[in-house]
Amino acid sequence: MNRHDSIKQHLANAGDGAPTQLRYARDGIITPEIEYAATVEGLDPEFVRQEIADGRMIIPVNLKHPEALPFLIGRKALCKVNANIGSSAIVADTDYELRKLKMAIKYGADTAMDLSTGGDIPGIRNAILRNSTVPIGTVPIYEAIARVESPSDITPELLLEVVEEQAAQGVDYMTVHASILLEHIPLVNSRTTGIVSRGGSLIACWMAEHDRENPFYTHYDQLLEICRKYDVSLSLGDALRPGCLADASDDAQFAELTVHGELGRRAREKDVQVMIEGPGHIPFHEIEMNMKKEQELCDDAPFYVLGPVVTDIAPGYDHITSAIGGTMAAYHGAAMLCYVTPKEHLGLPDENDVREGVIASKIAAHAADVALGKPGARDRDDAMAKARFSFDWEEQFRLALDGDRAREMHDETLPDVAYKTAEYCSMCGEKFCAMRISKELQRYSDERS
Amino acid sequence: MNRHDSIKQHLANAGDGAPTQLRYARDGIITPEIEYAATVEGLDPEFVRQEIADGRMIIPVNLKHPEALPFLIGRKALCKVNANIGSSAIVADTDYELRKLKMAIKYGADTAMDLSTGGDIPGIRNAILRNSTVPIGTVPIYEAIARVESPSDITPELLLEVVEEQAAQGVDYMTVHASILLEHIPLVNSRTTGIVSRGGSLIACWMAEHDRENPFYTHYDQLLEICRKYDVSLSLGDALRPGCLADASDDAQFAELTVHGELGRRAREKDVQVMIEGPGHIPFHEIEMNMKKEQELCDDAPFYVLGPVVTDIAPGYDHITSAIGGTMAAYHGAAMLCYVTPKEHLGLPDENDVREGVIASKIAAHAADVALGKPGARDRDDAMAKARFSFDWEEQFRLALDGDRAREMHDETLPDVAYKTAEYCSMCGEKFCAMRISKELQRYSDERS
Numbered sequence: 001m002n003r004h005d006s007i008k009q010h011l012a013n014a015g016d017g018a019p020t021q022l023r024y025a026r027d028g029i030i031t032p033e034i035e036y037a038a039t040v041e042g043l044d045p046e047f048v049r050q051e052i053a054d055g056r057m058i059i060p061v062n063l064k065h066p067e068a069l070p071f072l073i074g075r076k077a078l079c080k081v082n083a084n085i086g087s088s089a090i091v092a093d094t095d096y097e098l099r100k101l102k103m104a105i106k107y108g109a110d111t112a113m114d115l116s117t118g119g120d121i122p123g124i125r126n127a128i129l130r131n132s133t134v135p136i137g138t139v140p141i142y143e144a145i146a147r148v149e150s151p152s153d154i155t156p157e158l159l160l161e162v163v164e165e166q167a168a169q170g171v172d173y174m175t176v177h178a179s180i181l182l183e184h185i186p187l188v189n190s191r192t193t194g195i196v197s198r199g200g201s202l203i204a205c206w207m208a209e210h211d212r213e214n215p216f217y218t219h220y221d222q223l224l225e226i227c228r229k230y231d232v233s234l235s236l237g238d239a240l241r242p243g244c245l246a247d248a249s250d251d252a253q254f255a256e257l258t259v260h261g262e263l264g265r266r267a268r269e270k271d272v273q274v275m276i277e278g279p280g281h282i283p284f285h286e287i288e289m290n291m292k293k294e295q296e297l298c299d300d301a302p303f304y305v306l307g308p309v310v311t312d313i314a315p316g317y318d319h320i321t322s323a324i325g326g327t328m329a330a331y332h333g334a335a336m337l338c339y340v341t342p343k344e345h346l347g348l349p350d351e352n353d354v355r356e357g358v359i360a361s362k363i364a365a366h367a368a369d370v371a372l373g374k375p376g377a378r379d380r381d382d383a384m385a386k387a388r389f390s391f392d393w394e395e396q397f398r399l400a401l402d403g404d405r406a407r408e409m410h411d412e413t414l415p416d417v418a419y420k421t422a423e424y425c426s427m428c429g430e431k432f433c434a435m436r437i438s439k440e441l442q443r444y445s446d447e448r449s
Numbered sequence: 450m451n452r453h454d455s456i457k458q459h460l461a462n463a464g465d466g467a468p469t470q471l472r473y474a475r476d477g478i479i480t481p482e483i484e485y486a487a488t489v490e491g492l493d494p495e496f497v498r499q500e501i502a503d504g505r506m507i508i509p510v511n512l513k514h515p516e517a518l519p520f521l522i523g524r525k526a527l528c529k530v531n532a533n534i535g536s537s538a539i540v541a542d543t544d545y546e547l548r549k550l551k552m553a554i555k556y557g558a559d560t561a562m563d564l565s566t567g568g569d570i571p572g573i574r575n576a577i578l579r580n581s582t583v584p585i586g587t588v589p590i591y592e593a594i595a596r597v598e599s600p601s602d603i604t605p606e607l608l609l610e611v612v613e614e615q616a617a618q619g620v621d622y623m624t625v626h627a628s629i630l631l632e633h634i635p636l637v638n639s640r641t642t643g644i645v646s647r648g649g650s651l652i653a654c655w656m657a658e659h660d661r662e663n664p665f666y667t668h669y670d671q672l673l674e675i676c677r678k679y680d681v682s683l684s685l686g687d688a689l690r691p692g693c694l695a696d697a698s699d700d701a702q703f704a705e706l707t708v709h710g711e712l713g714r715r716a717r718e719k720d721v722q723v724m725i726e727g728p729g730h731i732p733f734h735e736i737e738m739n740m741k742k743e744q745e746l747c748d749d750a751p752f753y754v755l756g757p758v759v760t761d762i763a764p765g766y767d768h769i770t771s772a773i774g775g776t777m778a779a780y781h782g783a784a785m786l787c788y789v790t791p792k793e794h795l796g797l798p799d800e801n802d803v804r805e806g807v808i809a810s811k812i813a814a815h816a817a818d819v820a821l822g823k824p825g826a827r828d829r830d831d832a833m834a835k836a837r838f839s840f841d842w843e844e845q846f847r848l849a850l851d852g853d854r855a856r857e858m859h860d861e862t863l864p865d866v867a868y869k870t871a872e873y874c875s876m877c878g879e880k881f882c883a884m885r886i887s888k889e890l891q892r893y894s895d896e897r898s
Contacts, residue, residue, distance in 0.1 A: 117881055145880070145881075193834050193838045194883075195883055196884060198882075198886075204886075205889055243837070243838075244831070244833070244834030246827075246831050246834050284776060284817065285780065285820035285821070310776065310819070310820070311815050312834050313829050313850050314850050316855045317812060317850070320772050320808075320809055321816070324773050328776075331734070345837070346859045347858055347862045348862060359766055363763050363770055364773065370759070372734070378695075380761075381694045381695070381762055382641070385641045385695050385696075385761055388794070400762060400765065402763070402765055408765075409765050409791065413796045413797060425794075425796055426796040429537050431594070432651075434646055435692070437647075437650035437653075438637070438643030438644045438650050440654055441637070441644065441657055442643070444658060
């Protein structure tokens with residue numbers, strides 16, 4: 001029985017109410033999931049077990065989602081990348097979502113979130129879960145909204161009902177905007193762009209209209225009970241993340257972060273794994289401070305950031321503004337980057353946007369892993385350098401994050417198969433290829449020595 | 450007479466041997482060029498004069514290039530972006546180069562380098578100079594190579610002849626690989642990718658073959674004499690920049706950097722403006738150290754960096770790996786970023802690659818300017834945030850670094866003119882637009898207060 005099969009069996013055997021990975025870890029048990037995920041990254045399983053036990057790593061794996069391979073989220077593990085997919089009121093087609101999922105996984109997404117808001121939401125989600133080898137996250141309030149006439153008709157009971165249904169289907173982690181409180185709402189008034197979190201703005205509106213506290217906060221214990229039952233990891237959503245540089249690092253953002261810390265502790269007390277979601281739009285020089293603040297206020301729980309986007313003036317290129325911020329964030333401790341696609345701020349991403357977004361985030365995550373000297377992180381870079389110097393083009397394509405794109409660009413000017421072993425490319429041409437000339441230089445040196 | 454006309458007249462009146470901007474600045478004179486360039490950036494002209502006098506800023510403006518507007522390169526000025534264009538042996542078409550120049554300037558390149566190596570090199574360069582409103586740089590050894598049978602036929606006299614001809618044509622700054630010395634060549638042997646600078650590898654080969662010292666080094670005084678005569682700024686080329694992460698920050702690189710410092714001082718003694726070229730491929734965590742080292746060894750002369758690329762495994766996306774490294778470099782003091790296009794390591798960039806490369810570098814330069822709090826740097830971001838919150842799509846396109854791209858992406862799903870004032874876009878749709886919901890929230894708050 002291979003490792004994946006043994007994990008599947010382990011999950012299948014676990015009845016409702018089986019211990020969560022956090023509980024096992026605290027009890028000193030290295031589960032097959034922990035062992036698998038640790039081994040894949042070259043980490044010591046006992047070290048990983050301790051990180052999970054202390055809440056600094058999570059292993060998001062729903063008991064009802066045996067299709068997925070477990071993996072680690074935490075700042076001592078490799079930095080991970082999430083890709084958002086999902087239907088909208090305008091486009092709701094299961095096959096299209098599966099194509100986006102496939103695209104995301106092909107280019108290296110470690111997890112995907114199904115943010116569907118249109119069409120047969122449970123049906124699309126089920127198709128995604130059953131076809132995904134990576135863990136799947138959701139934002140349950142989106143489905144809750146779809147079930148009511150107006151957002152104000154939402155009830156705490158409906159929210160819990162949706163959470164339970166999604167958990168039973170196998171969703172591995174869920175974003176809940178539980179940390180925005182009534183007292184935070186006035187802090188938003190002075191902002192330039194208000195609330196830019198979809199789920200967060202809906203919850204805030206509900207609270208303001210009913211003048212009642214956040215239902216995810218008031219019913220947090222019931223929510224934890226459901227999560228514990230299926231081992232759903234909580235991703236505490238940042239309703240108050242800044243939507244522009246002007247709003248970055250403000251009182252609203254940090255007030256919510258403080259509550260994140262409190263709710264994180266409460267989750268772990270109930271054996272529920274938890275990560276914290278973070279900004280957003282942050283100027284480059286404030287990213288380090290933001291990462292440190294999360295570690296301090298939230299007991300170093302894994303930080304899952306969106307972007308951060310480091311300038312507001314590049315719509316159409318926000319995968320790049322995010323790759324810049326994401327590298328800096330991961331370098332200072334972010335555990336997972338939520339990709340941002342070129343369409344951010346402009347429209348719904350298509351398949352190609354998914355590819356561009358995943359690659360940009362993978363670059364950021366990898367650049368930070370290399371900078372932090374994580375085990376083996378630079379091996380692929382070194383292999384690429386060797387392939388370049390030996391003009392082994394096929395090996396370069398194989399090692400590239402997006403070998404298809406690299407091959408396509410190379411072949412644009414030199415498509416012939418003979419050029420796959422040529423000691424130059426069309427960038428400089430044969431006469432001006434520095435690497436080819438470098439080899440001549442080596443010959444001179446060898447002759448003289 | 451407007452400012453540009455007065456600059457043109459000033460340049461036209463200056464005979465051969467007129468003082469350079471550096472000489473003027475040292476004599477306490479604020480030239481029209483200094484005043485113009487300072488005013489454009491909102492800097493005090495006297496402050497700029499002092500920076501130039503001390504060699505921490507340059508204003509690359511050849512007396513024979515009145516078509517160009519002067520601008521500042523230095524770490525206290527806004528970070529600048531250079532775009533490389535130029536013919537190759539495979540494609541040599543003047544109109545095509547002019548189209549690439551136009552594209553680069555349209556998307557915000559502050560300067561361009563004509564790296565032509567094929568066709569009528571002086572003719573292409575003249576067309577570029579006469580049509581460019583931005584300063585133009587060159588790498589004279591490329592033209593020298595084109596004039597001889599074999600690189601080994603190059604003589605110091607030929608190099609100086611080419612430099613003088615290009616200077617007389619109006620080239621504003623020139624890359625010369627003067628700082629690689631015979632004693633450095635053995636340091637390259639242990640490298641993974643040897644020498645990856647085209648000019649540098651040619652000079653190194655010449656030195657090794659003839660067993661003679663670098664001709665740009667031995668004839669440096671004559672070179673300075675030509676530069677002084679036309680006020681050509683020197684850009685000391687980094688022949689020994691690393692070509693992969695494995696070679697970063699090695700002995701070869703820093704040995705050359707030390708000579709850069711020496712040659713920079715010698716240039717300024719002769720009233721010649723000078724900047725220093727830098728790497729290359731550098732892991733993220735070594736970028737700050739690299740910037741500091743240049744400031745220390747080269748007296749804080751403007752540092753003009755290529756990339757730095759922070760991982761080797763993303764061919765096809767090296768505009769992104771460079772934007773990451775470029776932001777970090779500029780944040781720690783790089784004065785100008787040389788763009789890297791998606792085609793880097795794969796082929797010759799086309800017009801679209803120029804656009805992608807310029808925008809990626811502009812993002813990096815701007816993100817660093819914002820992070821450093823340079824005067825007015827964040828104004829455009831703040832205006833964008835306001836335009837977003839008021840759903841003023843036309844204003845968003847106007848403020849975007851690439852408004853054409855932003856409009857195109859927005860219109861992909863919502864092309865109708867009515868959507869230009871819609872309070873949502875296709876990303877989330879109307880029901881889920883957080884900003885629209887935020888406005889409702891504000892209404893609730895207003896009602897209660």
